[in-house]
Amino acid sequence: xxxxxxxxxxxxxxxxxxxxxxxxxxxxxxxxxxxxxxxxxxxxxxxxxxxxxxxxxxxxxxxxxxxxxxxxxxxxxxxxxxxxxxxxxxxxxxxxxxxxxxxxxxxxxxxxxxxxxxxxxxxxxxxxxxxxxxxxxxxxxxxxxxxxxxxxxxxxxxxxxxxxxxxxxxxxxxxxxxxxxxxxxxxxxxxxxxxxxxxxxxxxxxxxxxxxxxxxxxxxxxxxxxxxxxxxxxxxxxxxxxxxxxxxxxxxxxxxxxxxxxxxxxxxxxxxxxxxxxxxxxxxxxxxxxxxxxxxxxxxxxxxxxxxxxxxxxxxxxxxxxxxxxxxxxxxxxxxxxxxxxxxxxxxxxxxxxxxxxxxxxxxxxxxxxxxxx
Amino acid sequence: xxxxxxxxxxxxxxxxxxxxxxxxxxxxxxxxxxxxxxxxxxxxxxxxxxxxxxxxxxxxxxxxxxxxxxxxxxxxxxxxxxxxxxxxxxxxxxxxxxxxxxxxxxxxxxxxxxxxxxxxxxxxxxxxxxxxxxxxxxxxxxxxxxxxxxxxxxxxxxxxxxxxxxxxxxxxxxxxxxxxxxxxxxxxxxxxxxxxxxxxxxxxxxxxxxxxxxxxxxxxxxxxxxxxxxxxxxxxxxxxxxxxxxxxxxxxxxxxxxxxxxxxxxxxxxxxxxxxxxxxxxxxxxxxxxxxxxxxxxxxxxxxxxxxxxxxxxxxxxxxxxxxxxxxxxxxxxxxxxxxxxxxxxxxxxxxxxxxxxxxxxxxxxxxxxxxxxxx
Numbered sequence: 013x014x015x016x017x018x019x020x021x022x023x024x025x026x027x028x029x030x031x032x033x034x035x036x037x038x039x040x041x042x043x044x045x046x047x048x049x050x051x052x053x054x055x056x057x058x059x060x061x062x063x064x065x066x067x068x069x070x071x072x073x074x075x076x077x078x079x080x081x082x083x084x085x086x087x088x089x090x091x092x093x094x095x096x097x098x099x100x101x102x103x104x105x106x107x108x109x110x111x112x113x114x115x116x117x118x119x120x121x122x123x124x125x126x127x128x129x130x131x132x133x134x135x136x137x138x139x140x141x142x143x144x145x146x147x148x149x150x151x152x153x154x155x156x157x158x159x160x161x162x163x164x165x166x167x168x169x170x171x172x173x174x175x176x177x178x179x180x181x182x183x184x185x186x187x188x189x190x191x192x193x194x195x196x197x198x199x200x201x202x203x204x205x206x207x208x209x210x211x212x213x214x215x216x217x218x219x220x221x222x223x224x225x226x227x228x229x230x231x232x233x234x235x236x237x238x239x240x241x242x243x244x245x246x247x248x249x250x251x252x253x254x255x256x257x258x259x260x261x262x263x264x265x266x267x268x269x270x271x272x273x274x275x276x277x278x279x280x281x282x283x284x285x286x287x288x289x290x291x292x293x294x295x296x297x298x299x300x301x302x303x304x305x306x307x308x309x310x311x312x313x314x315x316x317x318x319x320x321x322x323x324x325x326x327x328x329x330x331x332x333x334x335x336x337x338x339x340x341x342x343x344x345x346x347x348x349x350x351x352x353x354x355x356x357x358x359x360x361x362x363x364x365x366x367x368x369x370x371x372x373x374x375x376x377x378x379x380x381x382x383x384x385x386x
Numbered sequence: 387x388x389x390x391x392x393x394x395x396x397x398x399x400x401x402x403x404x405x406x407x408x409x410x411x412x413x414x415x416x417x418x419x420x421x422x423x424x425x426x427x428x429x430x431x432x433x434x435x436x437x438x439x440x441x442x443x444x445x446x447x448x449x450x451x452x453x454x455x456x457x458x459x460x461x462x463x464x465x466x467x468x469x470x471x472x473x474x475x476x477x478x479x480x481x482x483x484x485x486x487x488x489x490x491x492x493x494x495x496x497x498x499x500x501x502x503x504x505x506x507x508x509x510x511x512x513x514x515x516x517x518x519x520x521x522x523x524x525x526x527x528x529x530x531x532x533x534x535x536x537x538x539x540x541x542x543x544x545x546x547x548x549x550x551x552x553x554x555x556x557x558x559x560x561x562x563x564x565x566x567x568x569x570x571x572x573x574x575x576x577x578x579x580x581x582x583x584x585x586x587x588x589x590x591x592x593x594x595x596x597x598x599x600x601x602x603x604x605x606x607x608x609x610x611x612x613x614x615x616x617x618x619x620x621x622x623x624x625x626x627x628x629x630x631x632x633x634x635x636x637x638x639x640x641x642x643x644x645x646x647x648x649x650x651x652x653x654x655x656x657x658x659x660x661x662x663x664x665x666x667x668x669x670x671x672x673x674x675x676x677x678x679x680x681x682x683x684x685x686x687x688x689x690x691x692x693x694x695x696x697x698x699x700x701x702x703x704x705x706x707x708x709x710x711x712x713x714x715x716x717x718x719x720x721x722x723x724x725x726x727x728x729x730x731x732x733x734x735x736x737x738x739x740x741x742x743x744x745x746x747x748x749x750x751x752x753x754x755x756x757x758x759x760x761x762x
Contacts, residue, residue: 026672026673026676028673028676029672029673029675029676029677030676032676032677032680033676033679033680035680036680036683036684039684040683040684040687040692043687043696044687044692044693044696047693047695047696047699054500054501054502054504054505055500056500056505056508057500099726103722103725103726104698104701105698105701105702106702111547112550117548118546118547118548119547119548119549119550120547120548120549120550121549121550121551122549127502131505133545133547134509136546136547137543137544137545137546137547138513138516140544140546140547141541141543141544141546142516142520144541144544145520145524145540146520146523146524148536148539148540149524149527149528149531149536150528151523151524151527151528152527160523164516164519164520164523165516167512167515167516167519168508168512168515169493169494169495169508169511169512169515170493170494170495171494171495171496171497171508172494172495172496172497173496173497173498173500174476174496174497174498175497175498175499175500179498180500194692198683202676202679206672206675206676209672293401293404294671294672294675296404296407296577297675297679298574298577298675298678298679298682299407299408299410299411299574299577300407300411301679302411302415302570302574302679302683303411303414303415306415306418306691307414307415307418309692310418310419310421310422311418311421311422315692315693316422316693321422322421322422322424324421325421325422328421346479
């Protein structure tokens with residue numbers, strides 16, 4: 013019990029730094045989960061967020077119709093015909109796409125690999141090809157052709173979309189839980205490392221190993237302290253998820269995400285236990301914390317969807333518990349029925365990682381004891 | 387003076403674990419970034435995807451859908467199912483959507499997601515209906531066209547817009563994330579200066595107590611320590627730049643002088659930041675570390691490290707914020723230099739960084755001034 017009490021005394025002494033870290037991690041997770049990014053840029057309801065800059069060099073009836081057509085879908089901004097201004101607009105992303113409307117030709121500037129560029133260009137070509145088809149049919153003047161083109165392009169297929177606002181919010185909730193990789197790991201590694209610097213202090217450590225307490229018992233009590241701290245962090249984050257996503261809270265997806273993240277606390281605390289056996293100085297906590305949390309968050313798909321990661325990255329990531337945690341989160345948000353069968357394997361793998369980390373951590377601890385005694 | 391500098395430098399680099407992590411940590415981190423970002427943008431969104439068809443499969447629309455190809459890859463894999471079965475598959479996300487044909491010329495699309503596949507499907511069906519309407523319109527106004535080859539001359543896939551580029555440099559926003567790692571590396575190195583300043587304070591370390599009774603003037607000690615810390619931080623940043631440029635082949639443009647100036651100014655701010663925090667939380671090493679981590683991570687996040695879109699959200703909603711964020715300022719200095727090929731464009735950012743340096747160093751001097759000890 014004395015180890016356990018000391019553990020929480022040290023935690024309490026470092027409460028300020030643990031609180032700051034927890035607050036920052038929560039802020040980053042919520043901001044990231046709710047910010048509008050590339051993942052939902054194909055949603056038609058977001059097309060008004062696409063800013064299209066245009067340089068109006070030729071105001072013919074055909075081009076006026078084109079501007080009118082684009083304006084119905086996107087947000088248009090007229091830009092003067094100045095290379096520096098166009099460059100600045102694209103650099104600072106005040107526009108996602110720029111079109112130069114000439115008398116006979118159309119030129120575009122766009123951000124590479126952007127879905128917005130692909131979508132806008134598709135709309136432009138659709139208008140121009142339809143206009144051209146009416147023009148070649150010689151059924152009237154420019155004005156009539158422009159009117160027919162605009163009327164034609166208003167025809168759209170009836171779409172029934174079962175994706176409700178609720179589904180979108182559940183997706184955001186999934187993103188928030190994926191960010192547990194960053195926030196939980198970040199908080200737990202920093203807090204546990206701060207505590208373990210005290211426990212690993214040479215004088216304290218030497219006094220402890222000559223005490224009557226069994227070393228294995230001492231290490232397990234320390235791990236129990238880590239686990240309780242991990243659960244406390246998980247609880248705070250989960251309360252944040254209930255408060256932030258209150259309409260979806262305690263839905264089946266939310267409950268499953270909570271269970272999956274609770275399981276994830278085990279490999280996270282076990283990993284922190286393993287790493288903390290090697291940390292003796294305050295000054296290296298930052299570097300170790302960043303390499304582990306950022307590295308794992310990037311390759312596991314917490315920041316970037318797993319679907320966009322390459323095969324090699326996925327293979328490397330599968331050797332981390334974070335990958336299986338994110339994989340399960342992604343499966344949970346896609347759940348449409350109470351079929352949980354494919355959620356068990358990733359859960360078991362996370363538990364196996366936890367056991368392995370503890371075993372390695374205990375081996376490190378044993379090695380350290382032997383070396384110190386020698 | 388030179389001898390003292392030599393000893394300070396040796397003393398700082400003798401912290402092996404700190405040196406190891408300061409040099410190695412940004413290299414490991416940037417390698418992770420490279421692994422992840424090198425694949426983005428290469429994925430093919432035009433892979434074949436499954437679509438359920440409910441209704442008459444002899445319909446002309448279905449025949450056309452079956453023939454659509456992009457880059458010789460079939461776009462739609464059609465499955466002819468009942469509505470109930472197709473809804474089940476839609477719920478399990480095994481198909482992108484359901485095309486229901488009603489009365490042979492009415493189509494309805496059923497989806498339950500808003501991804502690229504659903505958009506392609508929706509656009510295809512709308513375009514098909516628009517073309518049907520166009521042909522009807524034209525033949526109603528000019529029926530003689532049926533006797534000509536007008537229908538064959540129709541093209542709907544022609545690209546009428548030519549792509550241009552104002553800069554020879556790629557406006558690839560992923561490069562921003564790499565530049566944030568350089569800025570992050572600068573600021574994580576502030577542990578070195580924080581550690582350095584704490585060891586020369588008489589009330590914190592024995593070394594500091596001995597130094598304070600030595601004949602060296604305190605101002606000289608601090609200046610020498612500052613230069614030694616700065617040198618180590620710059621060396622670690624330059625090692626990272628060499629690794630990124632020569633091994634990972636990340637572009638920086640051909641401006642060696644300005645790149646070194648940005649690194650120097652960034653390291654200057656980082657060294658002063660380490661001093662400032664260490665002196666602000668005297669004797670509370672853990673709190674100094676936690677503050678360096680928390681502030682550096684928040685700054686890096688807002689500068690676009692976890693996703694460049696965050697940077698643009700900040701840029702469009704709170705444009706002044708970047709002038710309070712040294713990581714964003716260093717990142718933007720590199721990015722403007724690379725993109726615009728002009729050192730003048732990054733001068734405002736460097737100016738803001740110098741103002742920050744003045745603020746941090748003035749703060750540090752204020753904390754250091756007038757410390758006298760009757761006994762330690």
